[in-house]
Amino acid sequence: xxxxxxxxxxxxxxxxxxxxxxxxxxxxxxxxxxxxxxxxxxxxxxxxxxxxxxxxxxxxxxxxxxxxxxxxxxxxxxxxxxxxxxxxxxxxxxxxxxxxxxxxxxxxxxxxxxxxxxxxxxxxxxxxxxxxxxxxxxxxxxxxxxxxxxxxxxxxxxxxxxxxxxxxxxxxxxxxxxxxxxxxxxxxxxxxxxxxxxxxxxxxxxxxxxxxxxxxxxxxxxxxxxxxxxxxxxxxxxxxxxxxxxxxxxxxxxxxxxxxxxxx
Amino acid sequence: xxxxxxxxxxxxxxxxxxxxxxxxxxxxxxxxxxxxxxxxxxxxxxxxxxxxxxxxxxxxxxxxxxxxxxxxxxxxxxxxxxxxxxxxxxxxxxxxxxxxxxxxxxxxxxxxxxxxxxxxxxxxxxxxxxxxxxxxxxxxxxxxxxxxxxxxxxxxxxxxxxxxxxxxxxxxxxxxxxxxxxxxxxxxxxxxxxxxxxxxxxxxxxxxxxxxxxxxxxxxxxxxxxxxxxxxxxxxxxxxxxxxxxxxxxxxxxxxxxxxxxxx
DNA sequence: GAGTGGTCTAGACCACTGT
DNA sequence: CAGTGGTCTAGACCACTCC
Numbered sequence: 001x002x003x004x005x006x007x008x009x010x011x012x013x014x015x016x017x018x019x020x021x022x023x024x025x026x027x028x029x030x031x032x033x034x035x036x037x038x039x040x041x042x043x044x045x046x047x048x049x050x051x052x053x054x055x056x057x058x059x060x061x062x063x064x065x066x067x068x069x070x071x072x073x074x075x076x077x078x079x080x081x082x083x084x085x086x087x088x089x090x091x092x093x094x095x096x097x098x099x100x101x102x103x104x105x106x107x108x109x110x111x112x113x114x115x116x117x118x119x120x121x122x123x124x125x126x127x128x129x130x131x132x133x134x135x136x137x138x139x140x141x142x143x144x145x146x147x148x149x150x151x152x153x154x155x156x157x158x159x160x161x162x163x164x165x166x167x168x169x170x171x172x173x174x175x176x177x178x179x180x181x182x183x184x185x186x187x188x189x190x191x192x193x194x195x196x197x198x199x200x201x202x203x204x205x206x207x208x209x210x211x212x213x214x215x216x217x218x219x220x221x222x223x224x225x226x227x228x229x230x231x232x233x234x235x236x237x238x239x240x241x242x243x244x245x246x247x248x249x250x251x252x253x254x255x256x257x258x259x260x261x262x263x264x
Numbered sequence: 265x266x267x268x269x270x271x272x273x274x275x276x277x278x279x280x281x282x283x284x285x286x287x288x289x290x291x292x293x294x295x296x297x298x299x300x301x302x303x304x305x306x307x308x309x310x311x312x313x314x315x316x317x318x319x320x321x322x323x324x325x326x327x328x329x330x331x332x333x334x335x336x337x338x339x340x341x342x343x344x345x346x347x348x349x350x351x352x353x354x355x356x357x358x359x360x361x362x363x364x365x366x367x368x369x370x371x372x373x374x375x376x377x378x379x380x381x382x383x384x385x386x387x388x389x390x391x392x393x394x395x396x397x398x399x400x401x402x403x404x405x406x407x408x409x410x411x412x413x414x415x416x417x418x419x420x421x422x423x424x425x426x427x428x429x430x431x432x433x434x435x436x437x438x439x440x441x442x443x444x445x446x447x448x449x450x451x452x453x454x455x456x457x458x459x460x461x462x463x464x465x466x467x468x469x470x471x472x473x474x475x476x477x478x479x480x481x482x483x484x485x486x487x488x489x490x491x492x493x494x495x496x497x498x499x500x501x502x503x504x505x506x507x508x509x510x511x512x513x514x515x516x517x518x519x520x521x522x523x524x525x526x527x528x
Numbered sequence: 529g530a531g532t533g534g535t536c537t538a539g540a541c542c543a544c545t546g547t
Numbered sequence: 548c549a550g551t552g553g554t555c556t557a558g559a560c561c562a563c564t565c566c
Contacts, residue, residue, distance in 0.1 A: 003535060013474070029551060040537050045552085053317065053484060055471045061552045062544035073468070078521045085523050195526055201519045204337070205469035205487040205512030207319045210277070220317060223469040223487030223512065234525070248469030248487065255465045255519045257342045259349050261498070262459055267554060293532060304556050309533085325533045326563030 004039050008047035011037075016056055016067050027057065027065040055221040055249070068221075073252040074155055076104050081199045088186040095183035101146055116179035117143040120164065127161055130230065130241050138164035140174065153217030155250060160185070160242040167192065185231070185240060197234040201255075203227050205248060216247050223248040268303050272311035275301075280320055280331050291321065291329040319485040319513070332485075337516040338419055340368050345463045352450040359447035365410055380443035381407040384428065391425055394494065394505050402428035404438065417481030419514060424449070424506040431456065449495070449504060461498045465519075467491050469512060480511050487512040 002010075012027070021027060028036070033044045048065060051057045058066045080100040087095055101112060119141040128135045140162045145154040167173040169192045181188055186196060208216065208224045218224070224245050231240040246253075266274075276291070285291060292300065297308045312329060315321045322330045344364040351359055365376060383405040392399040404426045409418040431437040433456045445452055450460060472480065472488045482488070488509050495504040510517075 005535070031551080040539095042538090043536060046535075048552095049313070050474075053471060054473060059552065060545085062546080062550080064545095064551060078519060081521045082523055085526075089526065196523050198523055199521045201521070203467060203489070203517040203519070204515060205489045207317060207471070207485055207487055209318060210314075221471055223471055225467070225469045225489075251468060253467040255342060255467070255521075257345045257463045257465070257519075259346055259460050259462055262349075262353065269554070295532080304558095306557090307555060310554075312533095323533065324564085326531080326565080328532060328564095 004037070004043050005046040005050070008033070008037050008039070008044060009050045012047065012051060013054075013056065016051075021067055023067045023069045025067055026063075027067070029064065052221045055223075057221075058219055071250040074104075074250055075252050075254055076101075076246070077254040077256070078199075078201070079254075079256060080104050081196075084184050084186045085196060088183050088190045090183065092182055095187060099180060100184055111149055113147050113149055114180045115145045116176050118174065118176035119143070121161070123161075127241065130228075131161075131163060131238050133163065140164050140167055142176070142179075144179075154215070155247065157212070157215060157245040158242055159244075160240060162240050166194075166239065169193075189231075189233075189239060194239055195234050196231050196239070197236070198232050200230045200232065201227055202230075203253065208245075212245055216245065218247055218249075225251055225253065227253070268301070268307050269310040269314070272297070272301050272303070272308060273314040276311065276315060277318075277320065280315075285331050287331045287333045289331055290327075291331070293328065316485045319487075321485075322483055335514040338368075338514055339516050339518055340365075340510070341518040341520070342463075342465070343518075343520060344368050345460075348448050348450045349460060352447050352454045354447070356446055359451060363444060364448055375413055377411050377413055378444045379409045380440050382438065382440035383407070385425070387425075391505065394492075395425075395427060395502050397427065404428050404431055406440070406443075408443075418479070419511065421476070421479060421509040422506055423508075424504060426504050430458075430503065433457075453495075453497075453503060458503055459498050460495050460503070461500070462496050464494045464496065465491055466494075467517065472509075476509055480509065482511055482513075489515055489517065491517070 015021070027033070030041050030044050030048070034041045037044065048057065048059065052059060056068055058068050060066065080103055083103055084100045121139045121141045123131065123133060123135060123137040123139050125135055127139065128137060131137070142160040142162070144156075144158040144160065146156050147154040167188075170188075172178055173188055173191070183190075189196065204226050205223050206226060208218050208222070212218070212224060213220075216224070225248055227242075227244040227246065229240075229242040229244065230238055233239050279285070291297070294305050294308050294312070298305045301308065312321065312323065316323060320332055322332050324330065344367055347367055348364045385403045385405045387395065387397060387399060387401040387403045389399055391403065392401060395401070406424040406426070408420075408422040408424065410420050411418040431452075434452075436442055437452055437455070447454075453460065468490050469487050470490060472482050472486070476482070476488060477484075480488070489512055491506075491508040491510065493504075493506040493508065494502055497503050
């Protein structure tokens with residue numbers, strides 16, 4: 001026989017899955033549930049803790065407990081890379097109209113707010129390995145945040161790394177006030193004579209750290225997608241590495257893999 | 265001034281990040297921590313709840329609380345698709361030697377245990393839409409589990425769907441005892457004259473449901489990657505849809521996007 | 529049997545939201 | 548001010564692990 005908290009969680013979980021209450025609606029108060037199930041409030045809270053960890057409910061102090069409403073997903077497709085490459089050599093007027101995030105999401109430039117912050121950095125072990133350089137090599141770190149106009153929390157958090165000596169060939173690339181750079185990173189690389197051959201993306205999922213939860217405004221029970229993007233140029237050299245944190249409840253990554261035709 | 269549970273969580277979090285205790289090592293007992301911080305055991309437990317939700321610690325009843333040890337990641341690359349396509353027309357002896365999961369992970373066939381279960385199904389709304397067929401269309405559902413030899417829990421959980429009338433052209437494809445099928449799904453499709461043009465994969469992250477956590481043996485504080493794979497044939501027809509659940513703490517998805525060369 | 533995490537109670541008080 | 552979720556206490560008892 002299961003514990004009381006688990007049994008209560010089971011009952012509430014089944015109710016919620018049956019649409020009772022519906023997404024967005026309020027559950028009974030903790031004290032009311034305690035009376036209904038004839039247990040202490042702490043036991044009810046322990047049951048609600050489980051549902052919250054599963055991402056089924058939202059608890060808001062002073063207002064109540066609500067059934068989680070699925071968020072509309074922001075799509076991010078790997079077709080953005082070829083699209084960005086094709087545009088990297090376009091005239092500036094055209095590059096200025098749309099960025100790759102807008103291309104993905106179908107939004108316009110004014111819907112999204114963008115911020116950039118540049119720093120210098122000595123490559124730590126992990127990064128040095130990714131670039132194939134020695135530890136302590138001078139790097140440029142660029143921190144990007146993108147958010148919806150009108151919302152508080154960003155919908156992604158990006159740390160991009162480039163070898164300092166590589167980008168220093170064009171001093172404009174060291175200036176954060178030049179962001180958002182029309183045409184994005186691939187145009188920036190183009191200005192220093194670099195053409196990309198391929199982009200490799202590694203993805204995992206995990207719960208957010210405390211800092212990420214705060215910065216992205218994630219409620220307990222939301223996971224993050226962790227993306228490490230590696231840009232490799234036509235000489236097989238790693239020229240950029242980005243670490244991107246995306247909220248799992250509002251992001252959908254799309255990867256299309258084209259296949260070669262069978263030979264008859 | 266923050267609450268006691270948050271302050272305790274902060275102290276422990278900093279200690280853990282500084283390697284004190286190191287991954288795999290045991291934390292002090294809850295009663296000991298309560299004495300050290302001069303609070304009740306419940307308050308300590310509330311602090312540990314936070315660390316557990318962040319995936320920092322493992323709590324094992326009767327043994328103690330341990331700093332989470334990162335698991336070795338199982339890699340899954342999108343290069344598997346082209347690889348599987350190339351092999352789909354190979355002789356059976358060759359197809360039998362390795363599957364695409366083994367290709368990805370570098371393991372041999374004997375390292376992994378595979379199970380399959382077939383069912384018939386009327387297409388619900390979401391699935392019907394993915395295939396572009398009417399709701400209620402007869403589908404074949406195939407449920408796959410792959411796990412390490414010697415481990416209890418599977419490392420993935422796959423629900424694959426095919427239009428029943430399509431696969432019925434080869435009755436062998438309706439027989440679950442023919443699994444694992446040498447050459448995989450792309451060879452199965454080949455037997456009924458289907459060639460794939462591309463594979464589209466959609467990815468999100470979320471905490472596991474109760475059922476997923478049980479089946480995959482996930483500790484609290486582990487997220488899952490949710491993958492929907494859609495196979496599209498050379499006539500632009502959706503021929504297979506798979507939903508794959510992967511444990512976030514042991515899976516790394518790798519996607520390589522090749523870029524076309526700039527024209528001079 | 530000693531040690532450790534997990535459940536449960538009953539009640540006090542705090543912090544926030546809405547009227 | 549009433550209602551609701553969040554923190555905290557002190558103590559009882561249970562379940563599991565390891566010696």
